[in-house]
Amino acid sequence: MASHRQRRLLAFSGAVVMALTVAACGGGESDNTSEGKLDTPECAAYKDYTGISGETVTIYSPIRDAEAGLLEDAWKTFADCTGVKIEYEGSGEFEAQLKVRVEGGDAPDLAFIPQPGLLEFFAKGGKLKAAGEKTKAMATQNFSPDWLKYGTVNGSLYGAPLGANVKSFVWYSPSLFKEKGWKVPTTWDEMIKLSDTMVAANLKPWCAGIGSQDATGWPATDWIEDVLLREQGPDVYDQWVTHAIPFNDPRIVSATDRVGSILKNEKYVNGGIGGVKSIATTTFQDGGLPVVQKKCGMHRQASFYANQWPKGTKVAEDGDAFAFYLPAIDPAKGKPVLGGGEFVGAFTDTPAVQAVQTYLASPDFANSRAKLNNWISANKGLDVANVSNPIDKVAVGILQDSGAVFRFDGSDLMPAAVGANSFWKGMTNWINGTDTKATLDFIEGTWPK
Amino acid sequence: MNFDFTAEAPKLMMLLYGVIAFAAVVGLLLLVLDVLPARKDRWIALGLLAPAGLLLLVGLIVPAIRTMVLAFMNADSSEFVGLENFGWMFTDKNSGMLPDFSSDPVQYGVLLSTLLWVLLVPTVSTAVGLVYAVMVDRARFESFAKSLVFMPMAISFVGAGIIWKFVYEYRQEGTEQIGLLNQFVVALGGTPQQWLLDGPWNTLFLIVVLVWIQAGFAMVVLSAAIKAIPADIVEAARIDGVTAWQMFWRVTIPSIRPALVVVLVTISIGTLKVFDIVRTMTGGQFGTSVVANEMYTYSFRADEKGKGAALAVLLFLFVIPIVIYQVRLMRRRRLEGAR
Numbered sequence: 058m059a060s061h062r063q064r065r066l067l068a069f070s071g072a073v074v075m076a077l078t079v080a081a082c083g084g085g086e087s088d089n090t091s092e093g094k095l096d097t098p099e100c101a102a103y104k105d106y107t108g109i110s111g112e113t114v115t116i117y118s119p120i121r122d123a124e125a126g127l128l129e130d131a132w133k134t135f136a137d138c139t140g141v142k143i144e145y146e147g148s149g150e151f152e153a154q155l156k157v158r159v160e161g162g163d164a165p166d167l168a169f170i171p172q173p174g175l176l177e178f179f180a181k182g183g184k185l186k187a188a189g190e191k192t193k194a195m196a197t198q199n200f201s202p203d204w205l206k207y208g209t210v211n212g213s214l215y216g217a218p219l220g221a222n223v224k225s226f227v228w229y230s231p232s233l234f235k236e237k238g239w240k241v242p243t244t245w246d247e248m249i250k251l252s253d254t255m256v257a258a259n260l261k262p263w264c265a266g267i268g269s270q271d272a273t274g275w276p277a278t279d280w281i282e283d284v285l286l287r288e289q290g291p292d293v294y295d296q297w298v299t300h301a302i303p304f305n306d307p308r309i310v311s312a313t314d315r316v317g318s319i320l321k322n323e324k325y326v327n328g329g330i331g332g333v334k335s336i337a338t339t340t341f342q343d344g345g346l347p348v349v350q351k352k353c354g355m356h357r358q359a360s361f362y363a364n365q366w367p368k369g370t371k372v373a374e375d376g377d378a379f380a381f382y383l384p385a386i387d388p389a390k391g392k393p394v395l396g397g398g399e400f401v402g403a404f405t406d407t408p409a410v411q412a413v414q415t416y417l418a419s420p421d422f423a424n425s426r427a428k429l430n431n432w433i434s435a436n437k438g439l440d441v442a443n444v445s446n447p448i449d450k451v452a453v454g455i456l457q458d459s460g461a462v463f464r465f466d467g468s469d470l471m472p473a474a475v476g477a478n479s480f481w482k483g484m485t486n487w488i489n490g491t492d493t494k495a496t497l498d499f500i501e502g503t504w505p506k
Numbered sequence: 507m508n509f510d511f512t513a514e515a516p517k518l519m520m521l522l523y524g525v526i527a528f529a530a531v532v533g534l535l536l537l538v539l540d541v542l543p544a545r546k547d548r549w550i551a552l553g554l555l556a557p558a559g560l561l562l563l564v565g566l567i568v569p570a571i572r573t574m575v576l577a578f579m580n581a582d583s584s585e586f587v588g589l590e591n592f593g594w595m596f597t598d599k600n601s602g603m604l605p606d607f608s609s610d611p612v613q614y615g616v617l618l619s620t621l622l623w624v625l626l627v628p629t630v631s632t633a634v635g636l637v638y639a640v641m642v643d644r645a646r647f648e649s650f651a652k653s654l655v656f657m658p659m660a661i662s663f664v665g666a667g668i669i670w671k672f673v674y675e676y677r678q679e680g681t682e683q684i685g686l687l688n689q690f691v692v693a694l695g696g697t698p699q700q701w702l703l704d705g706p707w708n709t710l711f712l713i714v715v716l717v718w719i720q721a722g723f724a725m726v727v728l729s730a731a732i733k734a735i736p737a738d739i740v741e742a743a744r745i746d747g748v749t750a751w752q753m754f755w756r757v758t759i760p761s762i763r764p765a766l767v768v769v770l771v772t773i774s775i776g777t778l779k780v781f782d783i784v785r786t787m788t789g790g791q792f793g794t795s796v797v798a799n800e801m802y803t804y805s806f807r808a809d810e811k812g813k814g815a816a817l818a819v820l821l822f823l824f825v826i827p828i829v830i831y832q833v834r835l836m837r838r839r840r841l842e843g844a845r
Contacts, residue, residue, distance in 0.1 A: 152807060153802070153806040153807045154806075156806050156807075157806055178809060270789055271785070271789055271807070272789075273789045273791050274791075329678065329681075330677075330678055331676065331677075331678040331679075331700070334700060334703055335676065335678070335700060337703060337791070337792070338676060338700050338702060338703055472809065473807060473808050473809040474581070474808040474809055474810050477807050477808060478803060478804075478807055478808040479600070479808075482791065485791050485792070486611075486792075489611065489703065489792060490610060490611045491609065491610065491611065492610070495609060495610075499600055502598070502599075502600040503600050505581060505809075505810075
C-alpha cells in the first residue's frame with residue numbers, strides 16, 4: 058500500500074515539474090530590439106549590418122587552435138558592434154564530420170569549406186543556400202573571377218572566398234644559406250643543382266611529412282600538382298582535374314616520376330627525420346621543422362606553414378626561415394601558382410547568417426584578420442601594409458598579380474572518391490614503395506564512372 | 507582548458523531541461539497508468555516498454571533497414587544497382603578488400619586484416635586474462651594486481667590509440683627517441699624501427715593495443731568465475747593429488763567454460779567493430795585498414811554511400827553467426843537451469 062502511495066506522489070511531482078518547465082519556456086523570450094552599439098563612432102564601419110543583434114550564428118570549420126583564436130579576434134569588433142553572437146567550432150575531421158552533421162540535420166549556419174568539390178556536393182544536394190544579394194555584391198567586388206568560379210555552382214554563387222594560401226613555396230633557412238654561401242634558386246635546374254651541392258656538403262637537401270590524421274597523403278598530392286602545372290601548363294592540369302585525360306596518362310606519370318626523383322631519392326630525403334619511408338609517418342606539421350634545426354635544406358609547403366615554426370623563429374629573408382617560389386621548369390609555361398582557400402557556405406539563410414557571410418567577404422574582415430598575423434586572402438581590398446609577415450607579403454603580391462597563372466589545389470576539385478580518398482591513399486603507398494605506374498593505375502581505377 | 511560554467515550555461519540548461527523532461531514523461535506515464543481502469547498489468551507492461559521500443563525502432567531498426575537498402579544503391583543513392591557494390595568488394599582489386607601478393611609492397615587486404623583482428627584479439631586477450639586471473643587468485647596483492655590490468659578498460663579506444671602511437675613513435679637513428687619501444691630497442695643496441703609502416707607486422711602492433719584493453723575485461727569476468735568454483739570440487743581434486751597443471755585443465759577450465767564463452771563472444775563482436783584504434787593510429791594507411799574503417803571512409807569521406815553501406819552489411823553478416831551462437835548457448839543454458 059505504501060508503495061502505491063509513493064508511486065502516486067512521484068507521478069504527481071513529475072507532472073508538476075513538467076508544468077513548471079512549460080511555464081519557464083514560455084517566459085524565456087529575450088528582447089532583441091536593441092541594435093548593439095552600432096551608433097557609436099568605432100562601429101561606423103558596420104552601420105549597414107542592422108537588425109541582427111541578439112542572433113546567434115554558428116560556424117564550423119577545419120581551422121583550429123591558435124588560428125581559430127585569431128579568427129575570433131578578427132571578427133570580435135564586428136560581433137560587438139552588431140550584437141550578433143558568433144559561435145565558432147573547428148574540427149580536425151571537418152570534411153567527414155560536416156557530412157555527418159548535415160545528413161544528421163545538425164548543419165552549422167556557416168561552414169568554411171576548403172574544397173570546392175565539397176561545396177559543389179552540398180550545393181547540388183540542395184543543402185547549401187545560394188549567397189544573398191549583398192554577399193554576392195561584396196564578393197564580386199573583392200575577388201577575381203578565377204576565385205569566384207571556384208565558389209560558383211550552376212551559375213550561382215554559393216561560397217564567398219575567405220582565406221587563401223599559396224602552395225608553391227619552398228621553405229629554407231636563410232641563415233644556413235648565408236653561412237654556406239648558397240643562393241636561392243630561380244630555375245628548377247638550379248634547385249636540383251643546389252640539392253646536389255647540399256648532398257656533397259653532407260646535408261639531406263629535402264624533408265617532408267605527409268601524415269595528417271584522416272587526410273594522410275595530401276602534402277604529396279600538392280607536390281604532384283605543382284610539378285604537373287610546371288611541366289605541362291594549366292590546360293593539361295585542368296584536363297587532368299576534370300578527368301578529360303586519364304589519371305595514369307603518360308604526362309602525369311612523368312610529373313609523378315619527377316616528384317619521385319626528389320621525394321623517393323634516399324640521397325635527398327628525409328633530412329633530420331629518417332629515410333624515404335619516414336615521410337609517410339611524419340606529420341605535415343613536423344615535416345619541415347628540421348629546416349630551422351639546419352638538418353634539412355629545403356621543404357616544399359604552403360605559405361601557411363609559417364604558423365608551424367617553433368615560437369621565436371624569425372620568418373624573414375634574413376631570419377631563421379623563409380620561403381622562395383618553387384621555380385618554373387619551363388619558363389615558356391608562365392609562372393604557375395598553386396593555391397587553395399576556404400569558401401564560406403551557408404546552410405541557413407536568415408538575415409544574421411547572410412550578414413556574417415557578407416562581412417566575411419569584406420575588405421574590412423580581410424584587413425582585420427591580416428593585421429593579427431599569418432593570414433592572407435585573395436581579397437582585392439586587402440592592403441599589403443596590413444600583412445606583417447614577409448612571406449605573406451610575397452604571397453599577397455602573387456595572388457593580386459593578374460599575370461600569374463593561378464590554379465586551385467587539384468585534389469580539392471576532384472570527386473571526393475579520388476581527391477579525398479584514393480589520391481591520398483595512393484600517394485601514401487607510393488611513398489611506402491609502390492611504383493608510379495601501379496599507383497596511378499590504382500587511382501585511375503577508383504575514379505567514379 | 508578551464509571549464510567556464512557561465513559560458514556553458516546554455517548547454518547546462520539544455521541538460522537540465524532534458525533531465526526534467528525525462529522525469530516529467532516518466533511521471534506522466536506513471537500517473538496515467540495509475541488511473542487506468544482494469545487489466546492493469548498488460549497496460550503497465552506496454553506503457554513501460556513503449557519508450558524503449560520506440561527508441562530501438564528509431565535508433566536501430568529503421569537505420570538498419572535503410573542501410574541495407576542503401577547497400578544496393580549507387581554512390582549518391584539515386585538508383586538501384588543490384589549487387590554491384592558487393593561485386594566491387596570482391597572483384598575490383600582497387601577496393602583493397604582482397605590480398606594482392608603480386609603488388610610491391612604486398613597488400614594484405616582489408617578482409618585478411620579484419621580476420622587477423624578477429625582471430626587474435628579474443629583468443630589472446632582471453633588467454634592473457636585467464637592466466638593472469640589464475641596467477642593472482644588468492645595472492646597477497648590480488649586486488650591491486652587486478653586493478654592494474656583492469657585500468658586500461660577505463661581508457662577510451664581513441665585515448666589508448668594516442669598513448670600507443672607515442673609508444674611506437676619513431677625518430678631517426680642517432681637522435682633522441684621519444685617512443686618507448688624504440689627507446690628499448692636503442693638501449694639494447696638495435697636500430698629504431700617504424701613499427702606502424704610495414705605489413706603485416708603493423709596490424710599486429712595495432713592488435714596489441716586492443717588486447718591491452720580487453721585483457722582486463724577478460725581477467726575480471728574469469729576471475730569472478732574462478733572464485734565461484736565450489737570449494738568442495740577443488741578440495742576433492744586436491745585430495746586426489748592433482749598437480750597444478752591438472753588442476754587448471756581438468757578443474758578450473760571445465761568449471762568456468764560458460765564464462766569463457768561469454769568473454770570470447772563479447773570480445774569477438776567488439777573486435778569486429780574496431781575502428782577507433784585503427785583510425786587514430788594509422789588512419790587505415792599502410793594496409794592496416796579494417797572493414798569498419800573502410801565503411802566510414804567510403805560513406806562519409808569518399809561520397810560512396812552505396813559502397814559504405816555494403817561494407818556495413820558485410821560487417822553485419824560477420825557478426826550474425828557469433829550472435830546466433832551466443833543466443834543458442836543462452837537458450838540451452840536456460841533450459842538446463844530449468845531442468
